[in-house]
Amino acid sequence: MNPGMITNLDQIFVILQHRVAGLFPPLFQPLVAMILGVLGIIAVFPGIFALTTVLERKGLGRMQNRLGPNRVGPFGFLQPIADAIKSLTKEDIVPRTADEIVHFLAPVVLVVAIFLGYAVLPVGRNMVLLNIDAGILFFFAIGATAELSIFMAGWSSRNKYSLLGAMRAVAQMISYEVPLLLSAVVAIMMTGSLAPTVIVQAQSGFTGILPHWYVFTPWGFAGFALFVVAALAETNRSPFDLPEGESELVAGYFTEYSGFKFALFFLGEYLGMMSIAGYGITLFLGGWGAPFSFLEFIPSWAWFFGKLFLAICFFIWLRGTLPRLRQDQLMNFAWKFMLPLSLLNLGVAASWRFLGEWLGTGLTGEIVRWLACAAVLLLAYVLLARVLLRRQKISPRSYRYAD
Amino acid sequence: MSPAMIEGFLFGLIAVMTLAGALAAALLRNLVHCALSLTVTFAGLAVLYLSLGAQFVGLSQILVYIGAVAILVVFAILLTHGAGALPHLFVASSGWRTGWVAAVVVAFVFIGALLRSPLPQSSGPVPQIAVRSIGQALMGAYVLPLEIVAILLTVALIGAVIVAMPTEQGESK
Amino acid sequence: MTLTPYLIVAALLFALGLGIALTRRNAILVLIGIELMLNAANLNLIAFWRFGAHPEFMTGMLFALFSIAVAAAEASVGLGLVIAWYRHSKTTDLDQMTRMKG
Known part of the structure; x- marks a missing residue:
């Protein structure tokens, strides 16, 4: 293939957007381009969501030694359509004691907030809806709104399981937001920008055939x-x-939701998972960059969605493998393990930068820097884990409430 | 419609939303409803900051106020059984008449004062402030306030945990 | 847009915050009122920064940023105090918080 064709294929959606916007008078062109971008997001990501549900059910089925959905369409791949029809035609039940307005608003706020998070996600070269300077901050700020909608759902249902689920969810999300932010700060700090596009650009170089993704550095790996x-x-x-x-808890904060509202929660959850995976890819896995220099002819958006697909598979795999934690383990893990490590990782990233200036750019300098940073992180990880494990008094299980 | 008119209309919409949220927080009986309407106010303020060109502050406002303060408030309400209990017959404090009079007087004084004072009526283009320059300012000219805020936040974090920590053994979760 | 509308919104918001702080019975809502007043001040700071003489120095904006941080600290300590008081006296009603001895 000639270079021009590669560029065209890479930019096919951007070109398409310009062509369609060009059909309108100049005054409306930015608006039309924006609407097309929004439509793209609204069409593509729920589409992936539909595929993910099938994939998840089939994948989990395989892991649990059963078949999973296989009735609707070829290999059961039209199952989401059946599911959608089912959830749209189901009766929408609002508990009599529920707070109707808040009960209605909760799923709407959740889905709107999650969709807004996609606005600054670069899904390919030049393919980002809003290229704003503080993009990562925007994503985290919008993500914080989702917590509130979960609280609204749980509280307005007037159901103890819903309320407990919501309190658990909010406590958990607030606790893990701290390490999430701090681990993302590493990539931001090393790039020197909060804009996702700039962060991807900073990782787009190659050494030999290997890319400059942040995940290949000690601090990047720990951060990732x-x-x-x-x-x-x-x-x-x-x-x-x-x-x-x-x-x-039955179903946690959406126990009292049915029909379309339940589907909205479901959608919001999976879209949230995909957007956070997308930001993880952007921050640490080179965004839309190719993993090897000789594979650069493949369009950037294909790389992004390929990585997203792998991330989704990883999530499904984890779901089929790991048992659920206990609430106190969850909180202890966030505050005693994740937080100290992510703070240390910030320090390591800073010293990486200054070691680079101090040791020069030679190969030995690079290796020394790499090993030193990795050693510090590994040592901290092992020590912290040992101390925490020793503190945990492991003894025969006592049943405090069941007696 | 001219762009200025659209801008004015949008400003009016956001301003009304912001003030309506605050008014609802002042009047509603249910505490959780008050907290939720308050988040509308916070969001409206964030949009106002964004419209003024303060992108970083606007997003910080959402992150801090909606993501943290509002959640903190609803948690406090639930922990003090403010949501489940029957709302009091009278939610206002004993001196509520004086309070509203004071608030209205303050509003009139403020608005009267600012309508009489000479204010800059026209402005240049929206200033484009890069996040990088905010960071440089925070690390340069404003490094002392930044450090003081850092200490303040640490002290507040530890202080809040100690204050809210159950003291007696029997109360520990 | 000019400066005046923003200042009027800020003034009304301040008055509403003052009204909440002075008239509500619940200690949490009083804290909310104080937060609203701080927010109104922030809006003023940012509006004056935007329409002031030298927006490139970012003074007002950074002041607002620090103010947000201080307000967050204030909210956390204030709500911690309310919870501690509730644990002690089983009420968040300000009219009943009349004793200074614990």
Whole structure:
């Protein structure tokens, strides 16, 4: 393929957007381009959500030695359509004692907030809806709104399981937001910008055939690992799915939701998972960059969505593998383990920068810097884990309430 | 419609939303409703900051006020059983008449004062402040306030935990 | 847009915050009122920064940023105190908080 064609394929959606916007009078062109971008997001990500539900059910089925959905369409891949029809035609029940307005607003606020989070996510070269300077901050600020909507859902249902689920969810999300932010700050600090596009650009170089992704540095790897764990907790995914632990709380904060509103919660949860995965990819995995220099001819958006697909598979795999945590373990893990490590990681990232200036850019300098930073992080990880494990008095289980 | 008119209309909409949220917080009986309407006010203020070109402050406002303060408030309400208990027959304090009179007087004094004072009526373009320059200012000219705020926040964090920590053994969770 | 509308919104918001702080019975809502007054001040700071002589120095904006941080600290300590008081006396009613001895 010639270079021009590669560029065209890479920019096909951008070109399409310009062509369609060009059909309108110049005054409306920015508006039309914006609406097209919004429509793209609203069409693509729920589409991926629909595929994810099938994939998750089939994947979990395989892990649990059963088939999963296989009735609707070829290999059951039209299952989401059946699900959508079902949830749209179901009766929408609002409990008599519920706070109707808040009960109605909760899923709406959740879905709107989560969709807004996609506005600054670069899904390909030049493919970002709003290229604002403080993009990452925007995402975290909008993500904070989701917590409030979960509280609204749980509180307005007037159901103890809903309320308990909501309190669990909010406590968990607030606790894990701290390490999530701090682990993301590493990438922001090393790039020197809060704009997602700039962060991706900073990782787009190659050494030999290997890319300059942040995950290949010690601080980047530690930051990425912390980010993934915090993201799992933030999106209430297994093993951090206590807020909706069905064995304890029926369905957590959306116990009292049915029909379309329940579907909205479901949608919001998966969209939240995909957006946080998208930001993880942007911050640490090079965004839309190719993993090897000789694969750069593949369009940037294909790389982004490929990575997103892998991230979703990873999430499904974890859900099928790990058991659920206990509430106190969850909180202790956030405050005693994740927080100190992410703070240390910030320090390591800063010293990485200054070691680089001090040791020069030679190969030995690079290796020394890499090993020193990795050693500090590994040592801290091992020591902290040992201390915390020793503190935990492991003894035969006592049943405080069941006696 | 001219762009200025659209801008004015949007400003009016956001301003009314902001003030309506605050008014609802002042009048509603249910405490959680008050807290939720308050978040509308916070969000409206954030949009106003964004419209004034203070992007970083506006987003910080959402992160801090909606993400933290509002959640803190609803948690405090639930922990003090303010939401489940039957609302008092009378939610206002004993001196509520004096309070409202004072508030109205303050509003009139403020608005009267600012309508009489010479204010800059026209402005330049919206200033484009890069986040990088905010960071440089915080690390340069404003490093002392930044450090003091850091200490203040640490002290507040520890202080809040100690104050709210259950003292007796029997109360520990 | 000019400066005056923003200042009027801030003034009304301040008055509403004052009204909440002075008239509500619940200690948490009084704290909310104080937060609203701080927010009104922030709006003033940012509006004056935007329409002032030298927006490039960012003085008003950074002042608002610090003010947000201080307000967050204030809210956390204030709510901690309310919870501690509630644990002690089983009420958040300000009219009943008349004793200074614990």
